[in-house]
Amino acid sequence: MSLRIGPTVQIPDEEIAISYILASGPGGQNVNKLATAAQLRFDARHSPSLPPRVRARLQALAGGRLTKDGVIVLTAQRFRSQTRNREDARERLADLIRExxxxxVRRIATRPSRGEKRRRLESKLHRGQIKQGRSRPSED
Known part of the structure; x- marks a missing residue:
């Protein structure tokens, strides 16, 4: 069962490693006994399933979740069960890849129109006059 991201991208389960660790948070005494938090590891830098540009954007988006080796590490511990935490981690990875x-979109540089320049300068002049009016009258 692979992780389907969209019509073009699909991540096979072999590329995703999930391990379970002790969780904090909800779970009562189970927190101390069972490893319910899911830790997902995905090698973004060497994944053959992703196009190079998507791979680069994914690594930039991952931020602090990216290791030096280019592995994305996601820890899911919102739920009390391993199954739900595993699905949560997989969904979070899918959301990251979708993003x-x-x-x-490339920004197209534009220049301000003559009217925009005029209005900006007039508003600056107006603000200056307001501030000028706040000063004490001079004693000449």
Whole structure:
């Protein structure tokens, strides 16, 4: 069962490693006895399932969740069961990859129109006059 991200991207289960660790938070005494938190590891830098540009954007988006080796580590411990935490971690990875799939829109540099420049200068002049009016009258 692979992780389906969209119509073009699919991550096979072999690329995702999930281990279980002791969780903090909800669970009562189970927290002390059972390893319910899921820790997902995905090698983003060497994944053959991702196009190079998506891979680069994914690594940038991962931020502090990315190790020096290019592995994304996600820890899910919102729920009391291993199954739900595992699915939560997989969904969070899928969301991260979906976000990386969207290419940023290139900004087109534009110049301000003559009217915009005029209005900006007039507003600056107006603000200056307001501030000038706040000063004490001079004693000439």
């Amino acid at each position: 990386a799939l969207i290419a940023p």
